[in-house]
Amino acid sequence: MAWLRMSRETRKDLLEGTASLMLCNVGDYISGFFLQLSEPIIRSAHALLALLPAASDARGDVYSSYGSRLGTLLHLGLFKRHYRGELLALITLLIAVNLWVGLLVVVINDLLAGQKMNPIDIPFIALFSASLAALMMIPSTTWLAVTSFRRGLDPDNLVSPIATLFGDMVTIPTIIAGYLVAVNTPTEGKIAFIAASAAALLTVTAYLVLGARRGRQEMRRAVRIIKENLTVIMISTLLSALAGVVLVDNIQSILSWKGVLAVVPAFLEDGGAIACRFSSRLATMLHLGRVRLSRLPRDRWVLVQFGINMFHALLIFTSLGAFGAFISIASGGSIGEAAAVFTVVLAAGIVLAATVSLLTYYLAMASFILGIDPDNTLAPILTSIADILGTTSLAAMIILASGALLV
Secondary structure, X not given: OHHHHOOHHHHHHHHHHHHHHHHHHHHHHHXXXXXXXXXXXXXXXXXXXXXXHHHHHHHHHHHHHHHHHHHHHHHHOOHHHHHHHHHHHHHHHHHHXXXXXXXXXXXXXXXXXOOOOOOOHHHHHHHHHHHHHHHHHHHHHHHHHHHHHHOOOOHHHHHHHHHHHHHHHHHHHHHHHHHHHHHOOOHHHHHHHHHXXXXXXXXXXXXXXXXXXXXXXXXXXXXXXXXXXXXXXXXXXXXXXHHHHHHHHOHHHHHHOOOOHHHHHHHOOHHHHHHHHHHHHHHHHHHHOOOOOOOOOOOHHHHXXXXXXXXXXXXHHHHHHHHHHHHHHHOOOOHHHHHHHHHHHHHHHHHHHHHHHHHHHHHHHHHHHOOOOHHHHHHHHHHHHHHHHHHHHHHHHHHHHHHHHHO
């Protein structure tokens, strides 16, 4: 049997990768279901679809790094000493990043055709959504880290992926809730909320800077966290905003296919998940000297990993295609329309997986040649670029399939 002929390492990569990626898909299905239910709102406010990739990326970046740092503090026995600074750094990042995301989407809303939104509504929704999510995310992430550590489990293996999964699940409901509040709140109230958020950002930042200058270690650490995270997250959300541009630019095609809107969250997550798993394994092998890079991938280990990526893609996007087909039928579509949705999703997913696999290989090669540790650079870059590639591959397959059906 082929399974028995595989090395133990290959079987381990197949099983563990499949388990983690299918877990991510659970969150994608829940998010997709909420997005499909919100189709009437999306039709009247296209900018919400532009907000989705950047807001989701920002949430994942902020909370996964927060969870990772909590794990480190717990292992070092420094949790109680530094948690206050961690919380202040988290609040600062959340406000700053979501103000930035709101401004990005305001620009997108102004440049693209379609249903325009009030420019004040967009940063209000971004900040309100982040605040609502924080009420759930901060306690749950902290509780998970502390509880897992006390029970003898390693928070490093649990907190970041589960925090990312939970963040994906709450992003769409909180954005929709923010929109419903925005349309029922006077302009003065929305401006006051944005101003209060900006004032809170300035106040907390000033407090941290003053504390750091006075030599308080927890404040110095908090300032360093903000410096190291803010620029990277702003760049990654800028790239994710381009995925929002692709979505809004193709919104009529997406909405014309029943069930396709429900798979959009998965195309914002699964490509990045496949790329990050591969980049993590590739970086480890490069450090161990077990992989030799070349202009064309020839190393046997690399080719096996390409095969694993394609296996994962076939499994994930077959499942996702079936989900999209089910939503299509539940929304009143015919069997033929559901079959077309399944085919489009599977084809777009295979193209996405092949593209991100090659991209990961060459970015890892470039970073290693330049003397930059791929562990520190590839994940946020790949996640954001995969957002663009995912939405582009889905939109391209819809356009191709629409043309074929018209012939």
